Amino acid sequence: MRAATWLPDPVVHASRNGLFKLGTEIDLTEHWKDGASHLALSAVIEETNGTKSYWALAHASGAPDFHHADAFAVELPKADPS
Structure with a gap:
């Protein structure tokens, strides 16, 4: 696994109102088509x-390792060109 160096810095929005919410949007369409x-x-x-x-959505066993293949738990389907 290698880091995605092509990714721009994400725009991050945070709010606190009894809860802490953190969100971002990154257009990945061109990178997994x-x-x-x-x-x-x-x-x-x-x-x-x-x-x-x-x-994390998924942790490998042992110490936290966000680069371990088991951490990549969400499959993104092939991009729809339409």
């Missing part, structure tokens, strides 16, 4: 006291 791809969604949350927690 030739076939299906997989997505790993993960975050490292650092609290004001320095405590860190590691979140």
